[in-house]
Amino acid sequence: xxxxxxxxxxxxxxxxxxxxxxxxxxxxxxxxxxxxxxxxxxxxxxxxxxxxxxxxxxxxxxxxxxxxxxxxxxxxxxxxxxxxxxxxxxxxxxxxxxxxxxxxxxxxxxxxxxxxxxxxxxxxxxxxxxxxxxxxxxxxxxxxxxxxxxxxxxxxxxxxxxxxxxxxxxxxxxxxxxxxxxxxxxxxxxxxxxxxxxxxxxxxxxxxxxxxxxxxxxxxxxxxxxxxxxxxxxxxxxxxxxxxxxxxxxxxxxxxxxxxxxxxxxxxxxxxxxxxxxxxxx
Amino acid sequence: xxxxxxxxxxxxxxxxxxxxxxxxxxxxxxxxxxxxxxxxxxxxxxxxxxxxxxxxxxxxxxxxxxxxxxxxxxxxxxxxxxxxxxxxxxxxxxxxxxxxxxxxxxxxxxxxxxxxxxxxxxxxxxxxxxxxxxxxxxxxxxxxxxxxxxxxxxxxxxxxxxxxxxxxxxxxxxxxxxxxxxxxxxxxxxxxxxxxxxxxxxxxxxxxxxxxxxxxxxxxxxxxxxxxxxxxxxxxxxxxxxxxxxxxxxxxxxxxxxxxxxxxxxxxxxxxxxxxxxxxxxxxxxxxxxxxxxxxxxxxxxxxxxxxxxxxxxxxxxxxxxxxxxx
Numbered sequence: 001x002x003x004x005x006x007x008x009x010x011x012x013x014x015x016x017x018x019x020x021x022x023x024x025x026x027x028x029x030x031x032x033x034x035x036x037x038x039x040x041x042x043x044x045x046x047x048x049x050x051x052x053x054x055x056x057x058x059x060x061x062x063x064x065x066x067x068x069x070x071x072x073x074x075x076x077x078x079x080x081x082x083x084x085x086x087x088x089x090x091x092x093x094x095x096x097x098x099x100x101x102x103x104x105x106x107x108x109x110x111x112x113x114x115x116x117x118x119x120x121x122x123x124x125x126x127x128x129x130x131x132x133x134x135x136x137x138x139x140x141x142x143x144x145x146x147x148x149x150x151x152x153x154x155x156x157x158x159x160x161x162x163x164x165x166x167x168x169x170x171x172x173x174x175x176x177x178x179x180x181x182x183x184x185x186x187x188x189x190x191x192x193x194x195x196x197x198x199x200x201x202x203x204x205x206x207x208x209x210x211x212x213x214x215x216x217x218x219x220x221x222x223x224x225x226x227x228x229x230x231x232x233x234x235x236x237x238x239x240x241x242x243x244x245x246x247x248x249x250x251x252x253x254x255x256x257x258x259x260x261x262x263x264x265x266x267x268x269x270x271x272x273x274x275x276x277x278x279x280x281x282x
Numbered sequence: 283x284x285x286x287x288x289x290x291x292x293x294x295x296x297x298x299x300x301x302x303x304x305x306x307x308x309x310x311x312x313x314x315x316x317x318x319x320x321x322x323x324x325x326x327x328x329x330x331x332x333x334x335x336x337x338x339x340x341x342x343x344x345x346x347x348x349x350x351x352x353x354x355x356x357x358x359x360x361x362x363x364x365x366x367x368x369x370x371x372x373x374x375x376x377x378x379x380x381x382x383x384x385x386x387x388x389x390x391x392x393x394x395x396x397x398x399x400x401x402x403x404x405x406x407x408x409x410x411x412x413x414x415x416x417x418x419x420x421x422x423x424x425x426x427x428x429x430x431x432x433x434x435x436x437x438x439x440x441x442x443x444x445x446x447x448x449x450x451x452x453x454x455x456x457x458x459x460x461x462x463x464x465x466x467x468x469x470x471x472x473x474x475x476x477x478x479x480x481x482x483x484x485x486x487x488x489x490x491x492x493x494x495x496x497x498x499x500x501x502x503x504x505x506x507x508x509x510x511x512x513x514x515x516x517x518x519x520x521x522x523x524x525x526x527x528x529x530x531x532x533x534x535x536x537x538x539x540x541x542x543x544x545x546x547x548x549x550x551x552x553x554x555x556x557x558x559x560x561x562x563x564x565x566x567x568x569x570x571x572x573x574x575x576x577x578x579x580x581x582x583x584x585x586x587x588x589x590x591x592x593x594x595x596x597x598x599x600x601x602x603x604x605x606x607x608x609x
Contacts, residue, residue, distance in 0.1 A: 029375035034405035041402060042393035119389035125355050126383040127406035127454075128375040 027276055028132040035129065035137025036144075051145065055152050058098040062156070065216065066090055077218075079240075080249035088162040092242035093215040095153050095171060096178055099146050100235055101206070103179035106142035107186030108202050112193060131276035139183045146179035147172060157246075167248035174245055174258075178238040181261040184268025191275035209235045234264055306331045306458055306489050307352065311361035314347050314513075321347040323513035324361065331457070334480075334490040336500045336507030338595075340603050344513040345493040346386060349462050352491065353383055366457065379407060382456030382488075386463050388443045390435045396446060397422060397431040404453040417453060424479065425449035441472030448479065458489045465499060477502055497596040509602050516602040521595050528601055529593040530555050532571035536564045536578065536585040546583070553577045560605070567593070 043051065066087030078084040114120040124134055150172045157163050186202075193199055213235040219227050230236050241257035244250060307329040314322040322344040329335045337345045350356035351363060354370030354377050363370060370377040391399050400418040401411070422428045425445040430438065438446065444464065451459060461480070465473040480503060484490055494500055500507055501521045509516045509524070517524055534554065538546050540562060547559045554568030568574040571590030578585065 027374070029408070031406065031408050034402070034408065037405055038391070038394070038402045041398060042391070045393065045395065045398075118392065119387065120391060122355075122385065123389040123391070123403070124406055126353055126378060126381070126385070127403065128379045128408055129406045130375050 027130040027273075029128050029130045031129055031133050032136045032140065035124070035134055036140055039137065039141040051148075054098075054102055054145070055149050057101075058094040058149075058153055059156050061094050062087065062091055062153075062160075066160075066162075078247050078249070079244045080247055082247065084164075084247065085162070087160065088157075088164075088246070089243070090216055091153075091157050091160075091162050092171060092246040093213075093239040095150060095175055096235065096238035096242045097210050097215060098149055098153065099175040099178040100182050100209075100238065102146050102149060103142050103182035104186045104202065104206060106145065107139065107183040108190045108193075109199065111138060111187055111190050112199055115190075132273060135187060135272055135276060139180070139187065142183045143176050143179050147176050150175035163246070165246075165248035168246050170245045171242050174241055177258070177261050177265075178234075178241070181234060181238075181264035181268060184265050184272055186268075188268055188271030188275050191272070209233055213239050215239055234260065237261065304330055306366050307335075307491070308364045309348075309361070310363075312348070312351065312358055312363055313360045314344070314351060314356065315359045320513050322351070322358075325508075325510070325513070325515050326361075327508055327515070327518070329489060329491065331489055332484070332487045334484050334492065334503050334505045336504035337491070337493040337510055338495065338497075338500055338507055338599060339493075339510035340495065342512075343510040343603075345510060346462055348510075349383075349460050349491070349493060352460060353381060354378060379454060380457045382451035382454065382459040384444075384447050384451045384459070384461045384464050386466070388447050390443060390446060390450070392435050394435070395431070396427060396433050396435060396438070399435065399446065400450055400453055403450045407454045409454065414453070421449040421452055424452070426475070441468050441475075444468060444472065444476065445479075448476065452483070456488065458491060459483060461490065461492045463493055463495070465494070465496065473499070497594060497599055501595050509599060511603045517598070524598045525593050525595060528598040530567040531569045531593060532567075532574075533591055533593050533597060534566040534568060534571040534574045534578075535587075535589040535591065536566065537562065537587045538564065538583075538585050549581065549583060550578065567597070 066085075070086035073086040075083045075085055076089045078089065115122075121131075121134055125131065154163070154168065154171055157168070189202070190199075213230055213233060215235075219230060219236070222230065237257040237260040241254065241261075244254050244257075305328045307327075309328070310326045311324045312322055312326065313320070313324050321342075325344075325348070327335075337348060339345050347356060351358050352365060352370065354365075354374035357371055365377045366380055368377050391402065394402055397418055400421055401414050404414040404417065405411075419428070419431075422431055425448065427438075427442060427446055427449065430442065435443065435446070448461075448464065459480075464480070465476055468476065477499070480490060480492075484503075490503065492500070492503060504521060506518070506520050507524070508518045517528060519527065536550075537543070543559060543561065543564055546564060547557060550557055550564065550566065554566040554574045556567040558565040558567070566574050566578075575588055575590060578588075
């Protein structure tokens with residue numbers, strides 16, 4: 001049996017090489033791709049149904065609210081002041097919501113389960129992987145999934161005749177930006193969670209954000225103080241950003257929205273990284 | 283050529299510290315506290331390359347915590363620890379490149395098939411597919427799981443999962459294998475297969491670090507062991523030397539019926555080297571068990587049953603860690 005003889009030294013040698021290449025502290029080993037490869041393989045063999053359902057959720061909203069409700073509402077005023085159909089008005093908002101939901105699900109519930117029940121990370125961390133490899137790999141997978149959903153949803157918008165400008169293609173990278181913001185923060189927040197009851201608080205924050213972030217009607221319906229509050233929330237910036245892109249209207253506010261997410265990503269990555277030792281290395 | 287490569291690696295690795303090179307693990311005053319609880323209380327030990335080293339102790343003795351610190355996934359409170367000359371807290375990924383870990387609970391990737399578990403795990407070490415594919419097949423054969431290669435992990439029996447976990451821990455050809463209660467929950471057949479596999483690895487020069495509370499397992503596998511209780515080392519040595527030191531050559535077990543066991547102690551005074559009265563039986567520790575039994579009958583005592591047996595590690599363990607339940 002050759003496990004007992006021949007290849008032993010050769011294998012040992014390659015292990016040494018691998019170890020020599022990465023001396024980047026105790027939490028990172030530059031091997032994010034192994035975590036990503038694992039995620040893709042797992043998706044292929046078991047999770048693809050979950051993926052498909054995630055794609056249909058915003059599409060169903062768009063059909064019921066946009067087409068159904070839109071028949072009563074008629075046309076509304078878009079970001080540039082032009083008249084657009086109600087479906088075209090809410091479609092980018094739904095895309096932003098779906099980017100948020102997907103990223104939050106992947107970085108909170110999914111991470112919580114893999115950490116506490118499947119013990120997946122426990123096994124990973126007994127290898128050369130550091131916690132930062134694992135975190136970045138999981139965030140990358142969440143973004144990849146988000147990019148696929150965004151592409152699909154944008155295609156549906158195109159088919160429904162809701163796209164009037166080539167700028168709309170930029171909704172896809174913008175969705176990934178939004179997802180990145182939520183995913184990096186979600187993972188940091190999950191590190192504080194101990195029980196399922198605590199995990200429910202996440203939904204408690206997400207549902208009102210979905211309903212009130214100018215998703216289905218303009219912000220101007222609220223009194224000024226509530227407007228300020230909503231403008232401080234991340235989803236509103238995502239909704240406005242995608243809505244502007246969808247009609248190709250760019251203002252200084254566009255830069256503010258993008259900047260909001262860049263700062264959110266930076267803070268989220270900082271939070272997650274600083275929590276990784278607590279999260280994984282007790 | 284390969285030998286020289288290994289030799290140069292050895293010197294490179296050990297240059298990092300003053301730890302003596304022939305020891306793959308050196309722990310000094312290693313301590314771990316969780317809040318007020320001291321799980322590991324200033325223990326020191328060294329493990330030379332190629333040894334099978336056992337950590338024995340009741341539940342909560344600090345065995346698993348020690349294992350976690352060796353793997354660099356738990357941070358020590360104080361003391362020093364070097365694995366192949368490196369501090370696992372500073373060089374976690376690098377230390378773990380040389381470790382194989384079999385945790386107490388199987389944590390196989392249930393979303394992947396059996397063979398993919400091995401391949402993906404190897405990727406975590408940054409190993410190339412060209413190496414991993416033949417290696418995975420080899421390990422499946424080693425673990426007697428070749429015909430299960432395409433099965434789901436769910437479909438495996440407890441013993442198969444355990445063997446797969448061990449196969450997985452070998453994917454990087456580790457120099458040190460950490461086994462945390464490797465045979466808990468397995469039937470006798472599965473245990474013996476595992477022991478055989480571990481023995482072969484030891485023959486290859488792999489250092490085995492093993493926790494167990496099966497004394498027969500420790501006697502079978504360990505060259506040397508420490509008995510740990512409440513975070514402290516109670517005794518250290520080979521199984522045979524521990525038996526010599528903490529027990530007698532033989533043990534005479536007598537049963538007088540549960541009512542009389544307690545009161546008979548005084549009448550047995552002076553026979554053998556040590557006497558222990560348990561609710562169901564009386565144990566006399568003696569060099570010669572048969573001779574002790576003759577003395578018992580010579581005093582006119584008639585036990586319901588009597589049994590002379592060799593002293594085992596279990597006697598040592600119970601003497602050192604006590605008979606009361608640990609919760």
